Amino acid sequence: MRASRILLWLVWCVAITAPLVWVRLDYDWERDVWRATVRADRWQLLVDEAPQWLGRHLGDLGLATVLIGAVIAVAWLWRRPAWVQVRSDLERRTRGKYRDVLVAVVVMLVLVLACRHLGDMQLEWAIMAGMYVVLALGLNLIVGMTGLLVLGYAGFMAVGAYTFAVLHQHTGITWWAAMLPAAAAGAVTGFLLGLPSLRLRGDYLAIVTLGFGETVRFLIKNLVGEQSIIIRREARVPALMWEHPVWRWLFPDGLSRLETELWIVALMVAGSIWMMHNLTHSRIGRAWIAIREDETAAAAMGIPTVQLKLLAFVIGAVWASVMGVFFVAHNTSANPEMFGFGESVLILSMVVLGGMGSGPGPIVGALVLYLVPEVLRERFPALISYRPMLVGAVMVAMMVFRPQGLVGSLRRKIELTQEGTAR
Amino acid sequence: MNWAGELETIFGGVARGALYALIALGYTMVYGILRMINFAHGEIYMIGSFAAIITLAIVTTVSGALPAPYLALAIGLVAAMMVSAAFGFTNERLAYRPLRRAHALAPLISAIGVSTFLQNFVMNAQTKDKVDFPRAFSEPLWELRWRVGEVEVAGLQVIVLGMAVGLMAALHGMVKYTRLGKAMRACSQDQTMAALVGIPVDRVISITFVIGSALAAAAGMMFAMYNGQTRFxxxxxxxxxxxxxxxxGGIGNIPGAMLGGILIGLVEDLSAYHFGADWKYVAVFVVLLTVLIVRPRGLLGEAVADKV
Incomplete structure (x- = not known):
């Protein structure tokens, strides 16, 4: 697109959004009407404060630009032919049975250090980021691998979370004991929803799952109640304060609740990655990819499409409901509003940003979309309320400019840009 | 059984359903031509309701005294339709057109992005609270009441129903009898063929979005009047x-959207009347799921096999 066209579109967008941006409404109670005034404060913000703000944060912005540039440059160079040799070399050397052990040891060392040095806020970030990574991986299984657009992923989380919360209310069950019933509930829900709706075409499925997410929320509101359910202390993740000398040596202050949660999340992330990897490279994973690429052809080749789609659905649902339990345990209370449509879209956009169907894609997407706004929150407090806008813009931009995602595979790019068959 | 209450609920449901039908038309027209679900259509509707309220505020402020309600409402309606049409047009050009030839998931995800963006844009630009429809304009219409035997209907319900039916009739006539309507039907049947016989497909698609968005804006304003408020x-x-x-009603089918809208309005109001307002969306979802399982092509839709 030529620069003049872009400018023209910009001017047009500013023009059509003008009534929403520049009009302030004040209610006139005497006459029962709204009065309109021009939002001079916004103009002030744009003319006076924005340049000042830019001046103050020039250093930050410069640093951010350099960092982003560096990341892009590395990613770009990594794909150059000159690197192929190096990469295959690296791959050969790091193969072997000790690699996984090595990675595990390094990760554990990092975690030990993290527990000693991170503050509560950083721990919170790390836990939430880990949780979103697991959720994004689970959704990627459905959206990325199998090509089924699910818009109610948070609904599955809600199923798990409320299985735990309600059981806890009645029996005082602890969070780890609740994992099993929650996973079962998630599986049953996924199965029951998937059985009829997986016979539908892609966009209908999206709507049904969206409706499902909403219905779960409404059902919880009506049947359980709108108030939060508090998880009592003894059912949350415990703080580990053992007196064993090795433990004392590793963690001089013991593990606080957040630190224990960090370890658990790390375990979950590792488990998810391991399982995703194995599933992707199995017979089932290849069948999923075949379904994603061309369902009719896959069925013609003898792949039982409905069963396999159902399997992806159920596994993804179990993933979400288990994370729902953990989320509630971490959050110490459950509320239906925590599992709204916005949450589903956030997880979906993580998958889209990182790259649908790619292994590391959802991880990158989750880290970027969760951590960047959270970390920048202190410095730019406005950013967190603009995150949903950012999420939306990211989804459109990714689809238009880079449909395979930040770290997506070439295969997915070809699939998404060429004229699809399933239209 | 309370027959008067029952009948009043049914009439209210039909009026509400007519408004749903106006929104549904936008979905169905776009689906008919592009075979995609325009997820952002609900946001276009919401922007219509905001634009109407803002226009009414501007009209009130500029005219000083309280303007004649019907004139002001008419101005508000036209302005809302124009603003929403502009949004719908931009939405199609920037977020959907580049993806016309892409995989079916791509425009869908893009549409969800647009929807999230617009919703939060309005929240950040205006407010996250409810915005009341100015009662000075809606109250006179509520106070106008007609009574037939035991049954009492509000003037606003009649007006809403009348306007919705009028707009739908106009749309139906346009699609059926004008050159543009013929072009739209041609595009929905076969875009390549339509382009070959000289129909400007891109322009027809743009016009479809503009018309659908304008109808949604009309529904937005009337819903805001009907419910007394709107929100981002x-x-x-x-x-x-x-x-x-x-x-x-059968997606892609214009009379189907009208029928479906009215039926859904009835389902919503009747379930709210009998089981309580908390259950109405559950009822709607049950209807959706049932239709999709039992008769995916809808009541009036023709059976189409999945194109390979």
Whole structure:
């Protein structure tokens, strides 16, 4: 697109959004009407404060630009032919049975250090980021691998979370004991929803799952109640304060609740990655990819499409409901509003940003979309309320400019840009 | 059984359903031509309701005294339709057109992005609270009441129903009898063929979005009047319900959207009347799921095999 066209579109967008941006409404109670005034404060913000703000944060912005540039440059160079040799070399050397052990040891060392040095806020970030990574991986299984657009992923989380919360209310069950019933509930829900709706075409499925997410929320509101359910202390993740000398040596202050949660999340992330990897490279994973690429052809080749789609659905649902339990345990209370449509879209956009169907894609997407706004929150407090806008813009931009995602595979790019068959 | 209450609920449901039908038309027209679900349509509707309220505020402020309600409402309606049409047009050009030839998931995800963006844009630009429709304009219409035997209907309900039916009739006539309507039908049947015989497909698609968005804006304003308020997330629920209506009637089918809208309005109001307002969306979802399982092509839709 030529620069003049872009400018023209910009001017047009500013023009059509003008009534929403520049009009302030004040209610006139005497006459029962709204009065309109021009939002001079916004103009002030744009003319006076924005340049000042830019001046103050020039250093930050410069640093951010350099960092982003560096990341892009590395990613770009990594794909150059000159690197192929190096990469295959690296791959050969790091193969072997000790690699996984090595990675595990390094990760554990990092975690030990993290527990000693991170503050509560950083721990919170790390836990939430880990949780979103697991959720994004689970959704990627459905959206990325199998090509089924699910818009109610948070609904599955809600199923798990409320299985735990309600059981806890009645029996005082602890969070780890609740994992099993929650996973079962998630599986049953996924199965029951998937059985009829997986016979539908892609966009209908999206709507049904969206409706499902909403219905779960409404059902919880009506049947359980709108108030939060508090998880009592003894059912949350415990703080580990053992007196064993090795433990004392590793963690001089013991593990606080957040630190224990960090370890658990790390375990979950590792488990998810391991399982995703194995599933992707199995017979089932290849069948999923075949379904994603061309369902009719896959069925013609003898792949039982409905069963396999159902399997992806159920596994993804179990993933979400288990994370729902953990989320509630971490959050110490459950509320239906925590599992709204916005949450589903956030997880979906993580998958889209990182790259649908790619292994590391959802991880990158989750880290970027969760951590960047959270970390920048202190410095730019406005950013967190603009995150949903950012999420939306990211989804459109990714689809238009880079449909395979930040770290997506070439295969997915070809699939998404060429004229699809399933239209 | 309370027959008067029952009948009043049915009439209210029909009026509400006519508004859902107006929104559903936008879904169905776009689906008919592009075979995609325009998720952002609910947000276009919501922007219409905001634009109407803002226009009414501007008209009130500029005219000083309280303007004649009917004139002001007419101005508000036209302005809302124009603003929403502009948004719908921009939406199609920037977010959907580049993806016309892409995989079916791509425009869908893009549409969800647009929807999230617009919703939060309105929240950040205006407010996250409910915005009341100015009562000075809606109250006179509520106070106008007609009584037939035991049954009492409000003037606003009659006006809403009348306007919705009028707009739908106009749309139906346009699609059926004008050159543009013929071009739209041609595009929905076969875009390549339509382009070959000289129909400007891109322009027809743009016009489809503009018309659908304008209808949604009309529904937005009237819904805001009817419910007494709007909010930045109003388009989400209304969008899902209207989409259900479009599916119920047979997506891609214009008379189907009208029928489906009215039926969904009835389902919503009757279930709210009998089981309580908390259950109405559950009822709507049950209808959606049932239709999709039992008769995916909808009531009036023709059976189409999945194109390979």
């Amino acid at each position: 997330d109003a388009g989400y629920t209304a969008g899902v319900v209207a989409f259900t209506a479009a599916v119920l």
